[in-house]
Amino acid sequence: MTGAVLALSGPGQTAGMSVFVDPIIGDLEVSRSAVSTAYMVGTLAGAVALPWIGRAVDRFGVRVVLSAVAAAFAVFLVVLAAAQGLIGLTVGFVGARAMGQGGMTMIATTAVAIGVTRNRGTAVGVTTAVGTAGISLFPLATERLIAAVGWREAFVAEAVLIAVVVLPIALWGLRGLGGSRGTDAADRREGGAEDAWPLRAIMRTSMFWVISGAVAVSGLVTTAVFFHQVSVLGEQGLTPVEAAANFLPQTLAGLLASLAFASATDRFPPKLLIGGSMAVTAATLVLLPLVGPGWSAMAYGASLGAAAAGARAVEAAAFPFYYGTASLGTLRGVTQSIAVGSTAVGPLLLSAGHDAFGSYAPVVLMLAALPALVGLAAPFARTPSRTPSRARRPRV
The missing domain is CATH 1.20.1250.20 (MFS general substrate transporter like domains)
Incomplete structure (x- = not known):
């Protein structure tokens, strides 16, 4: 449901x-x-x-x-x-x-x-x-x-x-x-935190900023290239019909990635999966200038769709993993606000960059630096904890 x-x-x-x-x-x-x-x-x-x-x-x-x-x-x-x-x-x-x-x-x-x-x-x-x-x-x-x-x-x-x-x-x-x-009683039976994490305390942890940064960056760069997809891929030699058809591998790959990344959070630390999704996003953007009609365009679409869906799926599972569910609504309300806001500015940034450089390639390569930075920072984010008697001890 x-x-x-x-x-x-x-x-x-x-x-x-x-x-x-x-x-x-x-x-x-x-x-x-x-x-x-x-x-x-x-x-x-x-x-x-x-x-x-x-x-x-x-x-x-x-x-x-x-x-x-x-x-x-x-x-x-x-x-x-x-x-x-x-x-x-x-x-x-x-x-x-x-x-x-x-x-x-x-x-x-x-x-x-x-x-x-x-x-x-x-x-x-x-x-x-x-x-x-x-x-x-x-x-x-x-x-x-x-x-x-x-x-x-x-x-x-x-x-x-x-x-x-x-x-x-x-x-x-x-x-x-x-x-x-x-x-949240189930979490407490499993040794979880007895009280809700205050939002201010959560926002002082590096993990919060890594997860929120991944959400913001993913929303910004993927929405930017999705919104202008016909024009972006047209610059790479694809016809409008071929560029529009690229949404199909994006959707299929996104479905598979949602299942794969989210289920992986049951077995691996989410911060490593965040790093992986950001690495895929950065690599896809860097390789965009090499894309042309045919298999390379399909691979580009599948890779970008998987990266975007993977980031969303990991974010949804990472917050209850690290902070429990007692203040989950408040926490996800903040990050969802960040995500929606980032989708609003992404297309405008890419359009302005195209006007400035006369091509999408330079600005796309610049945008690739954003997920690369978040991906590099993710493995080093500290696992959040409160006091020894009340803190949840996630896997690291």
């Missing part, structure tokens, strides 16, 4: 929103730059709400907060359907990005981490894989719906889908799953 919740965040994801851009531009008679700016503002503003949503999960529980987030998501999709100009569009983007890409994504994986104590990484991986598969289907299904009934009606249809599927899951499907503080 959590996989279905994650999949139905699709209308708020960049891929799900992308098919509405051209119809909106044509109907509202606004420029592409104006819509892009409204989307960036909406994404950044929506990211601000995520720490509050995370705290609410800790205080009120998954079911209550998911119900509220799903209802708000549906309402904001209707706001988008009714938009008559840039102001209404921006307001709709704020809510859809905050509740869809941010809130429902965070709650789905957090619910698994709270409810599962054995083989948690594998469970997170299954949820992520199912959710990723569902998200990848939204652009195709929505494009056909827009062609059949129009973009406004498509937004309304998505709102109805959220209301009739996610709300019942939250109210009845997740019965027995409370807030993270209420379900």
